[in-house]
Amino acid sequence: MIREYTDTDLSPRNSFHVAQRAARLVEFETADDLRTLFAAGVPERWTVLAGGNNILFTRDYDGVLLTPVATGIEILSDDGRTALVRVEAGVEWDDLVQWAVERGLWGIENLTAIPGKAGAAPVQNIGAYGCEAKDVIERVHLFRTDTLAEETLAGADCGFGYRESVFKHALRGRAVITAVEIRLSHTPAPRLGYGDVEREVAARGGATLRNIREAIASIRRAKLPDPAETGNAGSFFKNPVVDRATAERLLAEWPDMPHYPAADPARVKLAAGWLIDRAGMKGRTEGRVGVHARQALVLVNLGGATGSEVIAFARKVQQAVLDRFGIAIETEVNIL
């Protein structure tokens, strides 16, 4: 089923609530819908707008926005130890987490309350509290807009890294994710060693799936602004990954600087939030945009800000960190 909108207001479709417009927006369910659409002529400009929680529109979009709306969740196989689950791209990610928790299936409970659709999860390999989508993704189903063919990509071939995947690089602008297959486990495997999770879970009576979900939802509510009330896109910046010599130089000057091992043992991950805070930008506002007072990684729309105002302010935050530490922080949010 295809549903089309023209000259549509995007403010209810992006978590920053910037009021840009799209020339054409198409809601689709299946790869066949996409084939029908693209067979009629590949639009000059198109992209996927799923839940709009990681996109900042800085101008009206003059091409076609594709929005997945299929919401099926199906158990493909279950041998009593693990279950393979197919999730259509339009499923709300947190509904999937709830679904898994209700069925006693482990693997995505730490990814509770990440806003967005399941089809977007592989794109930046969503992650939180020591877990990433890549830990459970077994296969990704795609529609290739260059060949009009359906393809399946194994998780191992998705180029997953920290907030990275092949969908942001080689397959950018060439593929639409239509469904994701994830492997969940019946065996309890709580992962509590991150932030306050262990304490919050203990306060709820121990490491059950429900307690972990509730604990993480509550920690996130306390730390992050709710996009329904204050426009934002979660972390606006990625944590920078630097070489050891750079980390050591900074640590010599700021011994309390948080730092973590990176996937590459020759590199070190730093906390962009800490760098922004120490560069004096936490809680700073300018006009209708600001750095959130409790979480320096998050930029907020204080009401009526345009995408260009947000990006102009983001550049100032980046410059402040560069001036103070000599570190360039990159944006995590997709800028359109």
Ligand SMILES: Cc1cc2nc3c(=O)[nH]c(=O)nc-3n(C[C@H](O)[C@H](O)[C@H](O)COP(=O)(O)OP(=O)(O)OC[C@H]3O[C@@H](n4cnc5c(N)ncnc54)[C@H](O)[C@@H]3O)c2cc1C
């Ligand atoms: C309050 C808040 C908290 C957040 N916390 C976290 C967090 O803890 N961890 C984390 O990793 N992220 C977090 N995010 C970011 C966001 O939730 C994720 O990036 C999420 O996956 C975005 O989903 P979406 O459906 O809104 O995608 P969109 O914002 O619509 O799209 C994001 C990108 O993926 C592409 N895309 C989306 N769907 C498809 C598809 N089907 N096929 C091809 N390309 C596609 C889009 O073109 C775009 O480039 C947070 C955001 C907010 C607002």
